[in-house]
Amino acid sequence: xxxxxxxPWIIHYDGSSCNGCDIEVLACLTPMYDVxxxxxxxxGNPKHADIFVITGSVNExxxxxxxxxxxxxxxxxxxxxxxxxxxxxxxxRECYNVMGGVDxxxxxxxxxxxxxxxxxxxxxxxxxxxGILEKKRKEMDEKG
Amino acid sequence: MELLYxxxxxxxxxxxxxxxTGLDRKVSARMQGRVGPPLLQPFYDVMKHxxxxxxxxxxxxxxxxLGYLLFMAFTGALFFSGGDILLxxxxxxxxxxxxxxxxxxxxxxxxxIGAERELVQxxxxxxxxxxxxxxxxxxxxSFYVSDIAGTGKALALLLPGLLLGFLYVLAFKLRKSPxxxxxxxxxxxxxxxxxxxxFTGSTLGxxxxxxxxxxxxMLGFVYLFFGWSPPLALVAxxxxxxxxxxxxxxxxxxxxxxxxxxxxxAALALGMTNVAVLWYFARGVV
Ligand code: SF4
Numbered sequence: 001x002x003x004x005x006x007x008p009w010i011i012h013y014d015g016s017s018c019n020g021c022d023i024e025v026l027a028c029l030t031p032m033y034d035v036x037x038x039x040x041x042x043x044g045n046p047k048h049a050d051i052f053v054i055t056g057s058v059n060e061x062x063x064x065x066x067x068x069x070x071x072x073x074x075x076x077x078x079x080x081x082x083x084x085x086x087x088x089x090x091x092x093r094e095c096y097n098v099m100g101g102v103d104x105x106x107x108x109x110x111x112x113x114x115x116x117x118x119x120x121x122x123x124x125x126x127x128x129x130x131g132i133l134e135k136k137r138k139e140m141d142e143k144g
Numbered sequence: 145m146e147l148l149y150x151x152x153x154x155x156x157x158x159x160x161x162x163x164x165t166g167l168d169r170k171v172s173a174r175m176q177g178r179v180g181p182p183l184l185q186p187f188y189d190v191m192k193h194x195x196x197x198x199x200x201x202x203x204x205x206x207x208x209x210l211g212y213l214l215f216m217a218f219t220g221a222l223f224f225s226g227g228d229i230l231l232x233x234x235x236x237x238x239x240x241x242x243x244x245x246x247x248x249x250x251x252x253x254x255x256x257i258g259a260e261r262e263l264v265q266x267x268x269x270x271x272x273x274x275x276x277x278x279x280x281x282x283x284x285x286s287f288y289v290s291d292i293a294g295t296g297k298a299l300a301l302l303l304p305g306l307l308l309g310f311l312y313v314l315a316f317k318l319r320k321s322p323x324x325x326x327x328x329x330x331x332x333x334x335x336x337x338x339x340x341x342x343f344t345g346s347t348l349g350x351x352x353x354x355x356x357x358x359x360x361x362m363l364g365f366v367y368l369f370f371g372w373s374p375p376l377a378l379v380a381x382x383x384x385x386x387x388x389x390x391x392x393x394x395x396x397x398x399x400x401x402x403x404x405x406x407x408x409x410a411a412l413a414l415g416m417t418n419v420a421v422l423w424y425f426a427r428g429v430v
Binding site for chain 1 (some may be wrong): 178340
């Protein structure tokens with residue numbers, strides 16, 4: 001029996017988002033959507049987190065930060081790119097400092113498109129991510 | 145018989161503590177107009193922690209955290225088997241020292257700050273609890289939990305100041321707002337995650353289990369004040385816990401200097417006065 005399905009903890013990092021997607025991520029925690037129903041907790045600590053939610057694109061300044069957070073998370077872990085900026089760079093793609101989507105630096109598992117991504121879409125993405133988390137957990141078990 | 149209570153505590157306290165924590169999350173969510181997680185959520189969380197990869201900064205931290213868990217269980221067993229209440233208080237302090245050492249040993253600035261704040265919390269909590277023990281001794285003539293619980297006297301009426309003061313500092317121990325300065329519960333965040341920042345996986349799980357033990361122990365303390373009538377005591381314990389939840393959900397976190405000062409003022413004003421009055425009347429009336 002695996003418990004990741006019942007208690008996925010999230011760390012949310014804002015790359016170079018315009019804050020639109022961040023607001024929508026936080027909206028998931030409000031009484032309207034209340035993701036804590038599913039045991040989802042928005043922790044601020046990468047060492048406690050299972051799911052890494054990134055909004056906004058990766059730029060030259062935060063690339064180290066993003067990598068650092070990812071490497072601090074214990075396995076199994078998944079990365080969810082929320083918003084079109086995190087997916088591909090979006091409208092900021094051509095900026096001189098923007099590197100593009102999160103997948104330029106990290107292995108992204110789930111893409112949640114939208115500008116801004118709707119809370120429903122984000123929750124849907126997280127649920128997909130939980131499935132992948134389970135799969136990774138099984139692989140971890142098989143490896144021992 | 146009393147030893148049996150201690151053994152029951154060792155087995156049942158994590159279950160009861162986890163359920164109470166689940167209830168706490170549910171009730172807190174309702175207070176915020178949310179549905180909230182399932183009742184068993186704390187158990188799911190802890191089970192998950194044990195399934196995570198073990199990432200350890202310094203190996204010694206696991207030893208310290210295990211020490212925290214074992215001593216907390218031991219403290220509670222001592223309490224519920226009717227042991228010396230002073231010993232209970234100092235054993236509890238020792239277990240917290242283990243937690244603080246564990247956080248120090250990771251060499252991370254975040255858990256360092258958390259550990260310092262945990263020490264501050266202990267400083268705020270301790271005077272009131274020792275006063276409460278002293279008051280119970282004055283009222284019953286014994287430091288033994290079994291004697292205090294078995295006394296026919298209405299301790300809550302003899303020690304109202306101590307009871308109020310104890311409820312005041314209880315928020316420190318339950319890691320509740322406004323006093324959750326070293327580490328906070330649920331989704332609250334506190335300088336990353338305070339004292340537990342560097343604890344991952346099974347280590348974090350052990351910390352949570354120790355906190356369940358502690359929760360039951362703390363409610364046991366409240367019970368003592370009403371020991372003369374068990375049904376009333378259970379109601380009082382439930383009310384006290386509910387009160388903590390209401391306070392938790394209505395007040396923001398305080399700065400640590402104010403938190404400590406206010407707890408000392410509460411201990412001094414409520415506790416000392418109560419003990420002084422009791423001592424004055426101790427010969428004639430009681
Ligand atoms: S996807 Fe749209 S809303 Fe989200 S960060 Fe980018 S520009 Fe802002």
